[in-house]
Amino acid sequence: MRREALNFIACPNCSNGLALCGEVREEKEHIMAGKLACAACQALFSICDGVPVLLPANLETVKLETASRFAEEWTRWKDLRGYYEEEFFAWVAPVTGEDFRGKTVFEGGCGKGRHTAIVASHGARAIVSLDLGESAFIAFAHTRDLPNAHVIIGDLLHPPVRPAFDLAFSVGVLHHLPDPAAGFASLASRVRNGGRVFFWVYGYEGNEWITRYINPIRKAVTSKLPAGLLRVLCLAPSVFLWAVIKLFYRPRADGQGPQYLPYGDYFAAMHSYPFDEIHANVFDQLVTPVAFYLKEEEVRPWLSTGLQDILLRSHRGYSWTGLATVNRH
Ligand SMILES: [Zn+2]
Structure with a gap:
């Protein structure tokens, strides 16, 4: 944690x-x-291995481990930076790198810090990235050399940051919360008047087969398995998916995928991913106990009270990107 973080963090209780x-x-x-x-x-909070743990009193359950053992993963992650950046700006369009320049940014759910590093490298004045679990230590390891990046452990529903950010975003996280709508409201509450908030979430539309066939297996079986075992079990379907992507989803010159196949653009974007990245994606789909696939009529009401200049678009037919300006008057 850098001392500058004190300008942004706040007590999660009060x-x-x-x-x-x-x-x-x-x-x-x-x-x-x-x-x-x-x-x-x-209240008293600890800074552990460089990361402030700002959980409300009833949530001090996070497992604290040092980040050093993730060094190997970090090397691989660096190699993939180009893909991650392309993917991120595709999800959040019309937001571009320019929108972050000089801004204070709050990220609700940073995982391993992939997007934190991207936003920091696009000249944000500061980005404060929150995650609930130990992945925050990996995010810290990934971003500790970036002078404008700050990683904290906290609960998005009790965000331990001041309500004064120019921008707040959450990409790929709200659908994993028990109450995605409350998560979005909480995210928006940390933005100053006139600032902007945006998100990307899984859509119900275009993912009916996941909700029908994969979700029951995930809920009843795979989310309860030990992670090591699940990683092994994911190998076979990952090999299958990797082969299908390599064989049938070569992107066209304009970067688009085959439009006659399901997830055409999405899988085409993964065409050059190494196998372990595909494996990690399959694992992520199956490991999580909570994943909502949200309908347009569920997401649209998020973008109402206290917001203006609202944009909600379907991204490639299987997910939702929302963007709005905060106006509480
Ligand atoms: Zn307090």
Whole structure:
């Protein structure tokens, strides 16, 4: 955690600012260990391995592990940066890299920090990225050399940041929350008046076969399996999917996929992915206990109260991208 993060973080219980207290251990520009105190409600939070853990009192369950063992994964991740960036800007269009320049940005759900690094590299003044679990330590390892990136552990439904961001976004995360609508409202609540908020979520439309055939298996079986076993079980379907993509989804010169096949553009974008990336995608689909596939009529009401300049578009027929400007007057 950099000291600048104190300008953005807040107590998850009462939204008051936080102050460093007691002994701190520093490593270059980061505070690796220490305590953060809320003067209003007396709550005390820890900085663990460089990441502040800002969970509400009833949620102190996150497993804390050091980030060093992820070094190997980081190398692979760096190789894929180009694809991730293309994919990200396809999901969030019409938002472009220019929209982040000079802005303060809040990211609700950063996973391993893929998008955090992209936004930071496009000149955001600061990006504060939140995740609930230990993936935040990986995100920290991925972004610790970026002076404008800040990673925190927190709950998006009790966001431990001040409500003053120019931009807030959540890509691929809201549909994994028990209440996606509440997650979006919470995200938007951290944006200043006149700032913008955007999201990308799975659509129900175009994914009926997943909701019909894959979801029951995921809920009843795969989300309950030990991760190591599930990784092994995912190998066979991943090989199949990888072969199908290699054989039938070569992108055309304009980057588009075969329009006569399902997920044409989506799979074409994965055509040059290495096998382990396909495997990771299959695993992600099956490991999660909560995944909503959202209908347009479920998502559209999110973009109402206190928002204007609303845009909701279907992205490639299987997902929803929403964008709006915050106006609370
Ligand atoms: Zn407090």
